[in-house]
Structures are given as structure tokens and as C-alpha cells.
Amino acid sequence: MLMPPPDYDYPPVIPVIEHVLSWEEIQRRCNIVFGTQQLRRGCSLRWPDRCEIWLSQVGFVPKPVGINRDLRITEKVQAAVRRHEIAHCNGWPSDHPGAINKHVDGER
Numbered sequence: 001m002l003m004p005p006p007d008y009d010y011p012p013v014i015p016v017i018e019h020v021l022s023w024e025e026i027q028r029r030c031n032i033v034f035g036t037q038q039l040r041r042g043c044s045l046r047w048p049d050r051c052e053i054w055l056s057q058v059g060f061v062p063k064p065v066g067i068n069r070d071l072r073i074t075e076k077v078q079a080a081v082r083r084h085e086i087a088h089c090n091g092w093p094s095d096h097p098g099a100i101n102k103h104v105d106g107e108r
């Protein structure tokens with residue numbers, strides 16, 4: 001998972017509205033937000049006065065055809081996704097400059 005560099009890795013300075021939804025619902029909502037078809041464990045949208053984040057609930061995720069990695073959402077994975085999305089709330093650009101690639105909870 002791409003973790004934020006220290007510049008963006010701190011508690012949010014604007015209110016964060018967090019939505020925890022099923023894996024399927026996350027795909028639907030995040031694809032609407034971004035207009036892309038891509039498997040995601042979460043996404044975020046920053047407004048001038050607040051930030052909204054969407055996180056997949058903890059649990060088993062059916063492995064999609066052609067994806068050779070573990071997409072289980074454990075507590076640790078969800079926490080890492082939250083940290084990632086909050087960094088976007090703090091202004092981390094969407095192309096993830098300075099990202100630190102970390103394997104979280106058996107993730108490959």
C-alpha cells in the first residue's frame with residue numbers, strides 16, 4: 001500500500017466525514033467520484049471546508065479474475081487506507097508523490 005510521506009501524514013486539519021461501506025458499494029461510490037473503473041479499497045474527496053472519505057468495511061473481498069494479490073480488508077489494512085485517504089484530505093496530490101510503499105498485514 002502507498003503510504004503518505006511525513007509532509008501529509010498527520011491528523012486532518014479540516015473535519016473528515018467517514019463512510020464505511022461494503023466492498024461492492026465502495027467500488028460503485030468511488031467510481032462515481034472519480035469516473036474511473038478501478039478496484040479501490042477507499043477514496044476521498046476534498047471540499048474547501050471538509051473532506052469525505054470512503055473506506056471498505058473489514059472482511060473478505062472476492063479475488064477478482066486477473067488480480068494476483070490479496071485484497072482482504074483487515075483492521076490494519078482499513079487503518080492504513082484511512083491514513084492514506086486522510087493524507088489526501090491534507091493535500092497529498094492524487095499521483096502520490098513521495099509515497100512510501102508498505103506491505104500491510106500480509107498484503108502482496
Ligand SMILES: [Zn+2]
Nearest residue numbers: 084088094096
Ligand atoms: Zn491515493
